[in-house]
Amino acid sequence: xxxxxxxxxxxxxxxxxxxxxxxxxxxxxxxxxxxxxxxxxxxxxxxxxxxxxxxxxxxxxxxxxxxxxxxxxxxxxxxxxxxxxxxxxxxxxxxxxxxxxxxxxxxxxxxxxxxxxxxxxxxxxxxxxxxxxxxxxxxxxxxxxxxxxxxxxxxxxxxxxxxxxxxxxxxxxxxxxxxxxxxxxxxxxxxxxxxxxxxxxxxxxxxxxxxxxxxxxxxxxxxxxxxxxxxxxxxxxxxxxxxxxxxxxxxxxxx
Amino acid sequence: xxxxxxxxxxxxxxxxxxxxxxxxxxxxxxxxxxxxxxxxxxxxxxxxxxxxxxxxxxxxxxxxxxxxxxxxxxxxxxxxxxxxxxxxxxxxxxxxxxxxxxxxxxxxxxxxxxxxxxxxxxxxxxxxxxxxxxxxxxxxxxxxxxxxxxxxxxxxxxxxxxxxxxxxxxxxxxxxxxxxxxxxxxxxxxxxxxxxxxxxxxxxxxxxxxxxxxxxxxxxxxxxxxxxxxxxxxxxxxxxxxxxxxxxxxxxxxx
Numbered sequence: 001x002x003x004x005x006x007x008x009x010x011x012x013x014x015x016x017x018x019x020x021x022x023x024x025x026x027x028x029x030x031x032x033x034x035x036x037x038x039x040x041x042x043x044x045x046x047x048x049x050x051x052x053x054x055x056x057x058x059x060x061x062x063x064x065x066x067x068x069x070x071x072x073x074x075x076x077x078x079x080x081x082x083x084x085x086x087x088x089x090x091x092x093x094x095x096x097x098x099x100x101x102x103x104x105x106x107x108x109x110x111x112x113x114x115x116x117x118x119x120x121x122x123x124x125x126x127x128x129x130x131x132x133x134x135x136x137x138x139x140x141x142x143x144x145x146x147x148x149x150x151x152x153x154x155x156x157x158x159x160x161x162x163x164x165x166x167x168x169x170x171x172x173x174x175x176x177x178x179x180x181x182x183x184x185x186x187x188x189x190x191x192x193x194x195x196x197x198x199x200x201x202x203x204x205x206x207x208x209x210x211x212x213x214x215x216x217x218x219x220x221x222x223x224x225x226x227x228x229x230x231x232x233x234x235x236x237x238x239x240x241x242x243x244x245x246x247x248x249x250x251x252x253x254x255x
Numbered sequence: 256x257x258x259x260x261x262x263x264x265x266x267x268x269x270x271x272x273x274x275x276x277x278x279x280x281x282x283x284x285x286x287x288x289x290x291x292x293x294x295x296x297x298x299x300x301x302x303x304x305x306x307x308x309x310x311x312x313x314x315x316x317x318x319x320x321x322x323x324x325x326x327x328x329x330x331x332x333x334x335x336x337x338x339x340x341x342x343x344x345x346x347x348x349x350x351x352x353x354x355x356x357x358x359x360x361x362x363x364x365x366x367x368x369x370x371x372x373x374x375x376x377x378x379x380x381x382x383x384x385x386x387x388x389x390x391x392x393x394x395x396x397x398x399x400x401x402x403x404x405x406x407x408x409x410x411x412x413x414x415x416x417x418x419x420x421x422x423x424x425x426x427x428x429x430x431x432x433x434x435x436x437x438x439x440x441x442x443x444x445x446x447x448x449x450x451x452x453x454x455x456x457x458x459x460x461x462x463x464x465x466x467x468x469x470x471x472x473x474x475x476x477x478x479x480x481x482x483x484x485x486x487x488x489x490x491x492x493x494x495x496x497x498x499x500x501x502x503x504x505x506x507x508x509x510x
Contacts, residue, residue: 071478139378144461146478167378168460169467171475179460183362184377 034062035230036082038073040089040148040217042113042173045197046250047087050243054234057242061230069172070148077102077222084225085234087217089113090148094218104223104231110238111217112253113191115152117205118180118198125186130156130207133164133187141176141185144169148215149176153189155213164189177202191215193251216255275492281485290486298464299472300490306380306468307448310387314444317388318395319437323425325396326403344393351389352457359385359458382459383466387448394443402436403429442502446495 035054039047044067051063066073066083070093077083078100086103087110088094094107119127125138133140142164143150150169157164167185170176176188181201195204219238221231237243244254283290290296325337343351357363359376369376376382410432414424430437452470459466461475469491476484 069478075477075481141460144475144478146475166462168462170461171456171471175456175461178457182356182360184356184360184460 032060032062033227033230034064035084035227035234036064036066037085037087037234038066038068038077038081038083038222039085039087040070040073041067042089042191042193043067043087043217046111046193046247046252049246049250050238053242053246054237057237058230058233063234071096074100074102082226083222084227084231085219086222087219087238089215089217090151091216091218092148092151094220097220102223103220104225104228105221105235107218107220108235108239109216109218109255110243111247112255113193113215113217113251114210114253115149115156115189115213116192116195116210117187117207118177118190118195118202119187119205120180120183120185121200121203123203123205124183127187127205129205130160130162130209133189134162136165139167139184139186140164141168141170141179141188142166143173143176143189144171147172149173149190152191152213152215156189156209159212160209191251196251214253217252278485278488278492282489283482283486286482287486287489290483291490293483295463295467295472296483296487296490299467299469299487300494302380302383302464302467303449303469303491304494306383306387307445309384310391310448311441311445313384313388314392314395314448315437315441318392318440318444319399321392322396322399322403322440323429326400327408340396341393343390344397348390348451348453348455349457352386352454355382355386355389355454355458378460378462378466380465383455383468386454386458387451390451390454391444391447394447395440398440398443399433399436402433402439406432406436438502442499445498449491449495449498 037047037051044065047065047067051065054063055061066076066081068076070088070090073083073086073088074093074097077086077097086094086097088097094103097103098107117127117130117133119125125132127133127138132138142153145151145154149172153164156162168179170179173190173194176185176190177194177198179185180188180190181198187205192204192206192210195202219235221228221235225231238247248254291300321340325333325340358365359369359382360366361370361377374381376385406429410428411424414428415421419427450470451468452474455466455468456471456474461467461471467475469487473484473487473491476487
């Protein structure tokens with residue numbers, strides 16, 4: 001019996017990774033209106049701030065966020081997670097959501113982001129340009145091409161002709177930053193906003209031609225949103241100077 | 256056993272079988288073999304089998320002596336030592352990965368020693384094996400210690416009074432006696448190593464053919480090709496079931 005229990009435990013651990021939490025819909029009797037925004041992980045800082053301002057502006061609307069990778073968010077909405085607004089880190093995932101008939105109304109671009117080289121503090125490998133990343137002695141970590149930051153990195157390689165041989169292709173920007181912050185990697189390619197958010201834990205090295213690969217963030221109201229006008233209002237709100245100034249402060253570019 | 260026990264037991268079994276069955280229903284059977292035979296899938300499967308086998312060998316080499324010490328000696332603080340050894344069972348694998356990073360990483364506790372020896376652990380297949388061994392070792396120790404205690408020391412004492420040296424007793428009496436427990440421990444270790452995800456992605460990185468094992472490949476494929484992720488998940492389940500089934504079959508056919 002004991003052995004059987006162990007085998008069961010082992011089988012359970014085979015499915016070891018957990019899903020990110022999905023916020024629950026408030027009960028209908030709640031007097032307060034809530035707006036549930038599913039947003040790309042890179043928007044966490046900026047959207048938390050914008051959410052506060054939106055709550056102040058709308059007097060009593062409560063904004064709830066679910067931050068995760070854009071592809072995860074699309075999958076969650078597809079499985080019926082209660083989202084009112086979807087803000088994606090790239091056009092590809094917004095297109096995926098539209099193709100799956102998850103979006104009501106038009107998608108609007110509200111921010112842009114470009115890549116920057118991140119190194120551990122003090123830049124131990126003396127990275128000064130993108131070309132330095134092609135040195136085989138430099139341990140470079142990129143995002144895998146399946147995720148938006150990796151797709152952007154691949155485009156940068158293509159337009160500049162610099163061939164980077166990464167020691168690891170990570171799942172997300174956070175994983176790339178983790179390897180850089182811990183000093184395991186000499187450099188990584190992440191978004192300008194990620195370098196800014198990491199503060200003194202990483203050193204940013206801007207490179208020429210970064211502006212040639214611009215990542216655009218679209219936002220749209222989700223089909224069957226609880227309150228469609230409120231969802232549409234939030235989408236429009238992101239284009240306002242108030243929200244745009246917050247996004248700029250976090251390093252995002254104008255759409 | 257009271258008959259009502261059957262009801263919760265059946266519920267428990269359904270709880271495990273149902274998700275696996277649901278997974279099978281989502282497989283695109285027409286493309287199944289194309290999906291699992293892509294280059295990246297093959298590389299991931301092969302890497303997973305190789306690293307899990309290596310980890311299992313390490314678990315035997317290190318785990319058998321540990322189980323012997325825990326089962327056949329008593330010393331102050333033994334129960335404390337046992338809890339520490341079993342810690343990776345309950346620790347989130349990501350935490351294990353972070354701990355390993357600060358031990359074997361470039362800036363880690365042993366980082367400089369490893370550097371002096373001219374070894375490269377970060378982003379290598381060795382790192383994958385280390386991560387897998389870390390999480391799988393307790394399975395070996397738990398399983399074998401239980402068997403050793405159940406088997407008792409009678410035969411060992413008899414062998415010793417007949418003049419056998421301790422090493423001979425271990426080789427000729429103890430190990431043959433606990434072989435089923437050792438095999439069960441090895442299978443559990445292999446299965447746990449095969450499913451390892453969190454510690455690997457945190458500590459070893461993710462690169463095709465080097466560090467991207469099957470669970471990491473599944474997680475990555477989810478981003479762009481959910482069908483491939485489902486097909487690979489089923490493949491992993493099948494491999495795990497085969498491994499467990501093979502050994503159970505071999506053991507039940509033995510006298």
